[in-house]
Amino acid sequence: QKEVEQNSGPLSVPEGAIASLNCTYSDRGSQSFFWYRQYSGKSPELIMSIYSNGDKEDGRFTAQLNKASQYVSLLIRDSQPSDSATYLCAVLNTGGFKTIFGAGTRLFVKA
Amino acid sequence: ETGVTQTPRHLVMGMTNKKSLKCEQHLGHNAMYWYKQSAKKPLELMFVYNFKEQTENNSVPSRFSPECPNSSHLFLHLHTLQPEDSALYLCASSQAQNSPTDTQYFGPGTRLTVL
Numbered sequence: 001q002k003e004v005e006q007n008s009g010p011l012s013v014p015e016g017a018i019a020s021l022n023c024t025y026s027d028r029g030s031q032s033f034f035w036y037r038q039y040s041g042k043s044p045e046l047i048m049s050i051y052s053n054g055d056k057e058d059g060r061f062t063a064q065l066n067k068a069s070q071y072v073s074l075l076i077r078d079s080q081p082s083d084s085a086t087y088l089c090a091v092l093n094t095g096g097f098k099t100i101f102g103a104g105t106r107l108f109v110k111a
Numbered sequence: 112e113t114g115v116t117q118t119p120r121h122l123v124m125g126m127t128n129k130k131s132l133k134c135e136q137h138l139g140h141n142a143m144y145w146y147k148q149s150a151k152k153p154l155e156l157m158f159v160y161n162f163k164e165q166t167e168n169n170s171v172p173s174r175f176s177p178e179c180p181n182s183s184h185l186f187l188h189l190h191t192l193q194p195e196d197s198a199l200y201l202c203a204s205s206q207a208q209n210s211p212t213d214t215q216y217f218g219p220g221t222r223l224t225v226l
Binding site for chain 1: 151153159212
C-alpha cells in the first residue's frame, strides 16, 4: 500500500465548475496535511494546510480532513484555466520527521 | 534574492563526471531538504538537515553526497551517476523539522540529465 495515494488523473472540469481532488494516507498517526500546486516545469508551492478534522476554507479553496477515514480532499470552487496544474497531497508522518508526498493529480480546467 | 534559489537550473553530465548542485535559502529557516522528482513518480525525499545536522538519509546511493556548511546553504555532490538518476532535483527549506505546522518552501529545481 502506498503511504499517500492520489488518483493520477487527469481530472478535467469545465471553467466555473467545482474540482474535487482526493487523497488517502496510511499512517494513522499523521497530524499535518498539505496541498501543494505544481505547474508544469515549476516547483511545488503550498496552497493549503490542515491539521484538524473538518473543513478549512481559503478563498476558492477548501481543504477537508477526516482522520478516522484517513482521507483528505481539496475542493476548488469556480475553477479557472489558471488552476490547471498538478496537485500534490503531502502528509507529515507520525513524529513529524518526514513529509510524504503523493504522486499528484493532474487537473485540467477547460475554458 | 528571496526565497529558495538553486543553481544550476539545468545540468547535463556524463557518467564519469563530478558536479555539484547548490541551494541557498534566504528565509531564515533551520531545516533544508533534497528531493528527487522523476516523471510520474512521487517526490522522493533524499536528505534532510535540521540545524546543520543530517537527520535523514533515505537510503540514497553513495554517488549522491550532501553537504550543509550552514543553515542557509545546502549542496548535493554528484559523481559516477547513472542515466536513471536523470530527474528534477528540488531543494526545500522549512522553519524546523518536526514542527507540526511546518511548511516547506521549494526552490525552482535543477533539471539533471545523465548521458
